[in-house]
Amino acid sequence: MASKDSAEDGSWIAESACPECGDPVSTTTTETVCTTCGLVVDEHPIDHGPEWRSFEDDNTNPKRTGAPLTPTRHDRGLSTEIGHKTDAKGNRLPGHKRRQLARLRQAHSRGRFASKRERNLAHGLREVRRIASALGLSESIRDQACDLFRRAQDADLLPGRSIESMAAASVYGICRCNGLSRMLEDVAAVAQCDRSKLKTAYNVLNTELGLPAKPRSPSEFVPRFASQLDVSNRVRQRALELADRAETHSIANGVQPAGVAAACLYAAAQEHGGSLTQGELADVAHTSTATIRTHWNAITHTCE
DNA sequence: ACGATTATTGCGTTCTT
DNA sequence: AAGAAAACAATAATCGT
Numbered sequence: 362m363a364s365k366d367s368a369e370d371g372s373w374i375a376e377s378a379c380p381e382c383g384d385p386v387s388t389t390t391t392e393t394v395c396t397t398c399g400l401v402v403d404e405h406p407i408d409h410g411p412e413w414r415s416f417e418d419d420n421t422n423p424k425r426t427g428a429p430l431t432p433t434r435h436d437r438g439l440s441t442e443i444g445h446k447t448d449a450k451g452n453r454l455p456g457h458k459r460r461q462l463a464r465l466r467q468a469h470s471r472g473r474f475a476s477k478r479e480r481n482l483a484h485g486l487r488e489v490r491r492i493a494s495a496l497g498l499s500e501s502i503r504d505q506a507c508d509l510f511r512r513a514q515d516a517d518l519l520p521g522r523s524i525e526s527m528a529a530a531s532v533y534g535i536c537r538c539n540g541l542s543r544m545l546e547d548v549a550a551v552a553q554c555d556r557s558k559l560k561t562a563y564n565v566l567n568t569e570l571g572l573p574a575k576p577r578s579p580s581e582f583v584p585r586f587a588s589q590l591d592v593s594n595r596v597r598q599r600a601l602e603l604a605d606r607a608e609t610h611s612i613a614n615g616v617q618p619a620g621v622a623a624a625c626l627y628a629a630a631q632e633h634g635g636s637l638t639q640g641e642l643a644d645v646a647h648t649s650t651a652t653i654r655t656h657w658n659a660i661t662h663t664c665e
Numbered sequence: 666a667c668g669a670t671t672a673t674t675g676c677g678t679t680c681t682t
Numbered sequence: 683a684a685g686a687a688a689a690c691a692a693t694a695a696t697c698g699t
Contacts, residue, residue, distance in 0.1 A: 616693090
């Protein structure tokens with residue numbers, strides 16, 4: 362149960378080298394990316410898992426009683442289930458006892474949610490889990506998103522807004538805080554609310570809770586778009602260079618980073634034969650071909 | 666595909682209440 | 683201080699090459 366090969370010293374050992382260029386990779390909580398070529402080695406990140414520390418004196422036997430607490434359940438996973446038909450030893454129960462247990466179960470399930478508020482919390486966390494799963498996010502990210510939703514409810518941010526939009530905004534906000542290159546459109550695609558509702562909910566989270574979300578740069582989007590479109594490593598690397606230049610030459614100020622990233626990839630592809638079309642780039646970057654052309658012109662004219 | 670022109674959207678600022 | 687509104691820049695749509 363304790364985690365795999367590195368349980369002894371408690372430290373987690375990262376993948377060492379990029380399969381493409383052999384250079385070291387860096388692992389955030391979420392993505393494993395090559396430091397030089399930007400290849401996304403592992404997009405669906407490793408679950409670093411709970412801290413299975415030992416409760417024994419000798420610190421060697423990481424045993425504990427029960428499952429770890431989880432932020433993803435409204436009761437933090439400490440719920441109780443009343444079984445059917447058999448007792449703890451597997452013996453069948455007499456009919457009158459079974460009927461008694463059935464009544465108990467009913468009362469128990471009614472009492473599980475102490476209040477409307479708790480019911481809302483359970484609903485929201487269910488939605489957060491669903492969205493995080495649909496996006497293929499790690500458990501670590503999912504748990505953080507659940508925590509964020511709790512904070513939103515604690516700060517009374519839900520009244521007047523839909524639970525679904527706040528749940529989606531929690532997931533998106535956590536992606537932003539962890540430097541994940543997921544876009545509003547990606548979350549909105551699987552959320553039960555439209556893009557604008559998601560955006561306003563995220564704005565509320567951001568202003569009221571002061572999320573530590575850093576501004577995003579075009580280079581953060583390049584690796585993801587590149588792997589989505591199966592572009593060559595040379596083109597990806599070149600696009601990253603162009604993205605860096607665009608940032609230093611302040612071409613990327615006040616514009617959508619994803620649009621600039623798409624333009625960088627297009628420019629890089631043009632230099633190497635041009636296998637990327639503006640259309641498919643516009644598709645993955647959720648922008649238009651016109652925007653890509655605009656930035657492409659700026660990039661090629663200032664970086665020649 | 667590309668450039669240009671036009672329409673639309675989004676957003677920080679400013680003006681009210 | 684909260685909300686409405688006018689103004690600006692970026693983006694998207696459309697047409698022509």
